[in-house]
Amino acid sequence: MLYFSKLRITLVSLVTLFFVYIALSNFQDAENSLISKRINLGLDLQGGSYLLLEIDNEPVEIQKLQNTTTAIRNFLKGKKINFNDLKIENKTIVFTVTKNDADLVEAFFLDKESEINPYYYQYKSHQFDVIIKDSEFKLSLSKYGLIEIKISSQDQALEIVRRRVDEVGTNEPNIIKRGNNRILVELPGLDDPMRIKSLLGKTANLTFRFVTQNNNDTFGTEMLQFEDGMSEALVSKRIILNGENLLDAQPQMNNQTNETVVSFTLDRVGAKRFGKATSTGVGKQLAIVLDGKIVSAPTIQSVIASGNGQISGNFTFQSATDLALLLRSGALPAPLNIIEERTVGPDLGQDSINAGIIALMIGFLLVIIFMFFKYKIFGLIANITLFVNLFFLVGILTLFGATLTLPGIAGIILTVGMAVDANVLIFERIKEECKKEKNNIIAFDTGYVKSKTAIIDANITTLIAAIILFLMGSGPVKGFSVTLAVGIFTTLFSVYFIARMLTSLYVLKNKEKDKLI
């Protein structure tokens, strides 16, 4: 095992130089170096905010049930089938038909081409599970129907969240899906996520509806509170316009009243509808409702046909800016709840980096001194190996574009402590062999061969722990498992190539010497 060909020595040296270069390139400007990849700092090191949002799909489910109920009513009417008691009970749509029609209706719902109850070929399931008892039908959302709802509202929510975060203009936000009802938002460099949190906490469902006095409105009415919580008004359920008809919204100063307002521009459909509503409703109050609360309810003075309007309502400039932003980015399909938040200020991040580097240097120094005193010249070889190992480790993390976290730094320091193990195992074994074998070269060779299984077994056990941690761990802890696992591979490589090469060069030169180790 001691023989190294010239070619091999050259190759190993080249690989080493390559990784040293990559590792060092982290300290250089990206533009001036050959490799643009860098180790990313985790949020715990560079400071920033981590928000985990959960989508509350309940309202979407209820909306779906209501829409389906309406669709069923129209569908059955269209087919001229008599039905009774169509209603929603405990998230189940219930209705009865006459006995004669039952089979026919069943076919409507359970046919694979069903218009009213779509069949998902990929899941082999309908949107609704149908239970038929005599002539009573009970429809509830199937497992896959629910998943379909979750996935589609997650897709929509992701898009809206991205737009809102982009509008605020933080640098390099990371917005990804988690599971089928969660969204993870990582905002590097943001030490006070208050504004983003409040922006993401609003659904921003905007509607324009008339304020009415009589309860006999054909569309139904509801009592809604004003945003200040002081008063309330009876509002028709008929929606004249909603946020989807908005082309643009901007905060503005109203020159006449010196008030901050949000001015908006409607699309063509919206402008037409708005024109019609204002022409029939002069003198009436038009309520502007945002997430179930009335922002303001101005009285219509004249027809507005241009498709431009203003929302007033005791705004500060900041709140007008935020409302305009929310209206521009669109409404969320469902409310979002922040279920986990972790924010680290930039100064703490810097402190952590400094502490980590100091700990690394001191740990490294202690290990190096210890090894040198214990093994002298071979300690020096182990130390050079350790040094190269660090470059390998940092170099590979760089090539992966891995994210370095505080526990990740701890993983590097731990690797320093544990990396010498393989060399220690080999050196101790060689010492034993030297007692039995006078020929140094044979003794060293046997030492390497015999220690191999122990080294491999020992490293695989640590690797197993690291892999499980990577699969199960979350956030910064994952960074620890990455450095630990990469550290195992770089350690094995550096021990079997670098250390063995240096050892062989030394042993071959001093093969006649007694008590070599």
Next chain:
Amino acid sequence: MINFNKFYKLFNLISLSLVILSILLLFFKGLNFGVDFKGGTLIELRANDKNINVMSLRQSFSKMNLGDFNVKKFGNENDFLIKIEKKDTSANAIEIIKKELTSSIGSSFNFRRVENVGPKVSAELLKSGVIAIALSLAAMLFYIWIRFEWQFSLGAILALFHDVIITLGLFSLFNLEINLSIVAAVLTIVGYSMNDTVVIFDRVRENLRKFSDIKIFELTNISINETLSRTIITSVTTLLALASIYLFGGEILKGFSLAMIMGIVFGTYSSIYIANPILVKLRVSQKTILKEDKD
């Protein structure tokens, strides 16, 4: 040569009582779970005003009706850690705390770190932490079983249980906080302790092949002695690195490195005094190994 085997019985008794004591502690005293696993809010606050101290912070927080909370110093003289048990993850909970704090102690402070974990997430994190530890133990058991014989596997796994339970017992005893990084530490301990045991086992197996006339009681002792210098040197270098993290790596890594230090001390000890006596108890002999070689 040190006669480790002379003390097998004595140390087994000590280990057994430590494990029982730890289990009792875990059952009756329980663990001090951090916000990661219990949910709630954690705030690391740096004060720029000398008049702000634990007392004044405690007073201000008790006015806020936040339920159970805990204020303590965190590293530096002017750094504090506040833990609030109430699981309020509403968007402006932190903002309200900041506002109320400003009105009671002035504005010369800043929040260096805020962690707010909802009950759902904390339950999930706890579950995945427990699964991770269980899974790693199972994986180790399986690996050793494949590489060695079941007797070795049993010895190794009991040694692991011993290390993990005593480490957790100490955390319970000293009321140290269990958070995500402690789970990482426990998993690393599992890996390290295993690593230590495997090296000795590897030598036991080699010696079993070599000597048919030496009893396992003697044989484990020889193997432990042969690998002893390696065991000590690796433990020392690892402990040096960990001590460096503990002393210089900042407050956040203190718990993590402490758990690792305890785990490494017990892991080294258990490789010698748990794993090997079990081989003796199970009467491992050359036959056990030869059967494996035939396969």
